[in-house]
Amino acid sequence: xxEPDYVTLVNKAVEHTIPxxxxxxxxxxxxxxxxxxxEVPMEGNGNHFGVMYAGVLFTVAELLGGAIAVASFxxxxxxxxxxxxxxxxxxxxxxxxxxxxxxxxxxxxxxxEEAEANGKADFELDAELTDTExxxxxxxxxxxxxxxLG
Amino acid sequence: xxEPDYVTLVNKAVEHTIPxxxxxxxxxxxxxxxxxxxEVPMEGNGNHFGVMYAGVLFTVAELLGGAIAVASFxxxxxxxxxxxxxxxxxxxxxxxxxxxxxxxxxxxxxxxEEAEANGKADFELDAELTDTExxxxxxxxxxxxxxxLG
Numbered sequence: 001x002x003e004p005d006y007v008t009l010v011n012k013a014v015e016h017t018i019p020x021x022x023x024x025x026x027x028x029x030x031x032x033x034x035x036x037x038x039e040v041p042m043e044g045n046g047n048h049f050g051v052m053y054a055g056v057l058f059t060v061a062e063l064l065g066g067a068i069a070v071a072s073f074x075x076x077x078x079x080x081x082x083x084x085x086x087x088x089x090x091x092x093x094x095x096x097x098x099x100x101x102x103x104x105x106x107x108x109x110x111x112x113e114e115a116e117a118n119g120k121a122d123f124e125l126d127a128e129l130t131d132t133e134x135x136x137x138x139x140x141x142x143x144x145x146x147x148x149l150g
Numbered sequence: 151x152x153e154p155d156y157v158t159l160v161n162k163a164v165e166h167t168i169p170x171x172x173x174x175x176x177x178x179x180x181x182x183x184x185x186x187x188x189e190v191p192m193e194g195n196g197n198h199f200g201v202m203y204a205g206v207l208f209t210v211a212e213l214l215g216g217a218i219a220v221a222s223f224x225x226x227x228x229x230x231x232x233x234x235x236x237x238x239x240x241x242x243x244x245x246x247x248x249x250x251x252x253x254x255x256x257x258x259x260x261x262x263e264e265a266e267a268n269g270k271a272d273f274e275l276d277a278e279l280t281d282t283e284x285x286x287x288x289x290x291x292x293x294x295x296x297x298x299l300g
Contacts (some may be wrong), residue, residue, distance in 0.1 A: 018197050020206055024170060047168050054232050055209035056170055062204050082204050086236040 006031035006071045013070075014063065026060045028067045029098070034108060036067035037100035042093075051092035052137075058087055061127040061140040064101040068125065072108045073146055078115050083122070084143040093129070093137040101127040111146055119148040156181035156221045163220075164213065176210045178217045179248070184258060186217035187250035192243075201242035202287075208237055211277040211290040214251040218275065222258045223296055228265050233272070234293040243279070243287040251277040261296055269298040 010031050015022045024045055030037040040052075040060040047053040062085055069080035103125060114121035122145050129138040160181050165172045174195055180187040190202075190210040197203040212235055219230035253275060264271035272295050279288040 018203050018205075020174060020195055020203050023173065045170055053168050053170050054212050054235070055168075055205055058208045058212075058235075059205035062208075082239060084236070084238045085204070085208075086234070088234045089232060 006067070010036075010067045010070055013066075018063075021059050021063060024056050024059060026056075026063060028063065030100075031067050031071050033072045034068070034103045034105060035100070036064045036071070037098060038063050038067065039096055039098045041096045051094050052097060054087075054089060057089070057093065057097060057129055057138050058085070058140075060097060061085075061087065061099045061101075061129055061138070062142065064099055064127050065125050065142055065144040068101060068103055069144070069146060072103060073112055073115070077149055078146045079149055080144050080146050082142060082144050085140055086142075087138055087140045089138050091131075091135055091137045093131050095132040097129050097131055097137060099127050099129045099140075101125045115146045115148065121146050156217070160186075160217045160220055163216075168213075171209050171213060174206050174209060176206075176213060178213065180250075181217050181221045183222045184218070184253045184255060185250070186214045186221070187248060188213050188217065189246055189248045191246045201244055202247060204237075204239060207239070207243065207247060207279055207288045208235070208290075210247060210249045211235075211237065211251075211279055211288070212292065214249055214277050215275050215292055215294040218251060218253055219294070219296060222253060223262055223265070227299055228296045229299055230294050230296055232292060232294050235290055236292075237288055237290045239288050241281075241285055241287045243281050245282040247279050247281055247287060249277050249279045249290075251275045265296045265298065271296050 026040040045056040111121045127140045176190040195206040261271045277290045
């Protein structure tokens, strides 16, 4: 079975439905069941210290919750939303930034089962953000919910 | 003594130094020692559920830390930076959103004194985000640091 092209699918969805994130240049670069990575360029995203603005780092991390859900859950019947997100800024980011997060196979199965039974299920996602030298510039801990459509 | 026009000052600074936030239409509307409020319009800031995107809510809250610092501390000698921010999304925001946060006079004095002595001092800021009907749509808890310039 050929896997759907989740990267193209998610980037098209972001372009049309989260224009703010698209305008920042945030793009997913890897999306598969249990894993998502995104990138955002430095250009146009700086703040007054010549480093990437906090809101851009938030966005490139937050996006992963939706991206990973598209590849991990049945998003023709369930949609993800973010309930709570904590971001720790560890180092100034002066280059493009990559975010990535993973969700264990057992977690995916448990969340899918609970959402099937109750119409909704929470899941947590930890993301790591790195600059082009591999330095960790920020970390996020997000609480998302998978919820039945309609 | 006439107070400086902090609102104009901060909005000019945001326009030139955080173009991403300015492009969202985020503007401070009240800034005085110990208090700041900002607003962001719904237009252009929606997500795929027809509600304001999480990253926009983050931004209109995060901005308050810098705005309140401008009016509360000597920002010719010290600058604020955000170290950690947690945002809880409580209700979908379907209108323009207002954020506001306050810092007690004693806190301001203690932070200024510590920054003077050590070159840096942390401060915490809780912001509340409301829609045009006054419904609280999100809350943030931020940890900022005031740090000596240069």
